[in-house]
Amino acid sequence: YALDQQPAVGYWNLQKLAQALAGHVDGDALAAALAQYEQQLMLHYSELMRAKLGLAVWKEDDPALFRELFRLLAANKVDYHLFLRRLGEVTQEGAWPASLLALLPDPRGWQAWLERYRARLVREGSVDAVRKAQMDAINPKYVLRNALAQQVIDAADAGDMQPFERLFAALQYPYDEQPEYEA
Numbered sequence: 001y002a003l004d005q006q007p008a009v010g011y012w013n014l015q016k017l018a019q020a021l022a023g024h025v026d027g028d029a030l031a032a033a034l035a036q037y038e039q040q041l042m043l044h045y046s047e048l049m050r051a052k053l054g055l056a057v058w059k060e061d062d063p064a065l066f067r068e069l070f071r072l073l074a075a076n077k078v079d080y081h082l083f084l085r086r087l088g089e090v091t092q093e094g095a096w097p098a099s100l101l102a103l104l105p106d107p108r109g110w111q112a113w114l115e116r117y118r119a120r121l122v123r124e125g126s127v128d129a130v131r132k133a134q135m136d137a138i139n140p141k142y143v144l145r146n147a148l149a150q151q152v153i154d155a156a157d158a159g160d161m162q163p164f165e166r167l168f169a170a171l172q173y174p175y176d177e178q179p180e181y182e183a
Helices: 003-021 027-052 062-076 080-087 107-123 128-138 146-157 162-171
Strands: none
Touching (some): 027 062, 062 107, 146 162
């Protein structure tokens, strides 16, 4: 599931589990547990998203900022992980990072969101270098992709374990810069 859909899907799965247990467990207790879980889920999700975007404090317009970001990511088929990692390169002033713009099929379509994000950083007094370090610690640079896994499987089937060893080594430290594993 897309990153922004995971909380809703997890909650839906728990609702289905509650339905399956309804004949064996008190319905009011199930409803209360689901309500408590939903509240905690949304609180945790909001905290996680703020961390991923390098935002230190809660602001009332955060949910709208998150929704618009995920709408843009989905509509433009932009890789979530790469985008969030490169978003850490945004500074409070100056040009947008070339590495970030390279991900966007039409950077002009992102201008309003990027300006809103930058204004949000300025409003909370974000320090660029500190924020980037925090974002790099939560947004992995290296993520296992199906195509890479398939390449490793195909090579292993042919008796070559070197691609596996290389991928395994890169994924040991997914948040660190590892130029030797850029491919």
